[in-house]
Amino acid sequence: MPELPFFDPLLDPPALPQIDRLPVRGATVEMIDLDKVAAHVKRADELQRLADEIPRAPLPYLLHTECLMPIDDTLYPTLAGLLCFGRDPQAILRWAVIDLAHYRGVQPVSYELVHLGKNVGGTLFDQLEYLRRYLWTYTQHGMTIADGFQRVDLHEYPEVVIRELGVNMLAHRDYTITNSQARVMLFRNRIEWSNPGGLPEGVTPENILRKQYSRNPVIQSILYEAGYVEALGQGLDTVVTVLQREGLASGVANPTFEDLRDTFIVTVRGRPHDEFYTAGVFADLKKQQRKLFEFIQQNGEVATPEIVRKFDRSESAVLRDLRALITAGLVEASGDARLRRYRLARPLSAAPPAE
Incomplete structure (x- = not known):
């Protein structure tokens, strides 16, 4: 038992x-x-x-x-x-752990797995810091120049969004469920936060922003005291507001909520990767090269035959444009000959170290 x-x-x-x-x-x-x-x-x-x-x-x-x-x-x-x-919560609460999986592409398949943090324990503060450091380090960061030549820092995911969704997952987790872990999955185009337990009775994905609830009020209060939440009961509202302010919810639902009864999933989509590459490099790209870059960006990783079929172009023309993207530092390749696959390279401005 x-x-x-x-x-x-x-x-x-x-x-x-x-x-x-x-x-x-x-x-x-x-x-x-x-x-x-x-x-x-x-x-x-x-x-x-x-x-x-x-x-x-x-x-x-x-x-x-x-x-x-x-x-x-x-x-x-x-x-x-x-x-x-x-001192060691998992000595007695063995199931109170989290998993973090990082995939290179957009699907949770084993050959795309970059990193798997399995059964991450410690206190809730330890788990939140682990999530923050990893997600902040392995997502994209850069800058652009706004009107008036002012530098504007760009982040794939605003730090407050990473923090609030981590807090939301752990503060509202159903800790009576002992055979399933809270799970975070980082993909090229999104982060999924999966929590065992589903939503409480009366709360739905449609009304979750209007109907306040607290499965673990003591935990939530302690996280508030520690500065992990700006205001009690407003975590998801904060996420929505910040994503809208950053222009990451224009014309698309972001974040999205899904209740599977035994699991509740929050999905947040980040800033498109092409915004993190220098304007000078992009200015030199031809129209077909831009389309090719966008196709790779949307699919995570593609092979030459897929590109040929998609754009109805000769293989030699596709390879020529791929070489141009590789030379520009925008795309990287792995594998040999026709088995070679292409994916986006890391942006020219590397992620700052997590503090």
Whole structure:
């Protein structure tokens, strides 16, 4: 039997309707890292996100926020306490891990796999930092010149979108599901955030921006205190607003929401890769070369015969344009002769290191 958070005999179920407030079977107070708690309280105080009535000392703070639950003469860590401040949360919550898969193209196929982070553990803060660092490092960054010759930084995905979707996934995860992990998949043209559990009753993809809900209110409150959320209950609204402001939702639904009952998926599409290449290189491309570049961009990776069929051109003409794109640093090739495949090269402005 899995070590699920328990109700009886220690607690009366109606007293604690949210799962993250429940004590975890077999957990002890020694599993909580009080140094992590003290550091969190200090940061939350600096951010002015702690109400006056919340204690600042670690143990009183944990009790006040329901990260510890007193039962008779024993303190039991709750699910929220272990996930946010545990020394090794997965020692007892083995399923509370995330997976991250990075694919070169646009489909989740094994030969396109670039990186697989499997069963990434630690606290929720550790998992969020892992996601942020990887996604920020391996997505595109550059700049352009706006009117008035002002430099404008460009990012494939705004950092706030990466952060808010990570928080949304972990804060609203159904931690009673022990046979499925939260999963993030990075493709050439999108990121998919997949959460086990589906949406709560009454919440649908159509009304999710209007109907506020919180599956794990203690966890969500702690993430707010730490500065991971700008305002409680407005994470997805923030994502939509930022994508619209950045021009990434013009004429297309972005992000999209899909509820499969046992899984909830948020998909966000990033800035087109061709915006990250220098204007000078693009200005020198011929019309057919631009079309060829766009075709490779849309499909992730293509072979010469696919291009010939698509554009109804001779193979020699296609190869000539491909060589021009490779020389310009826009496309790279792998494989030999007719088995050779082409994909976009990394933009001329490399991603800045994640801090």
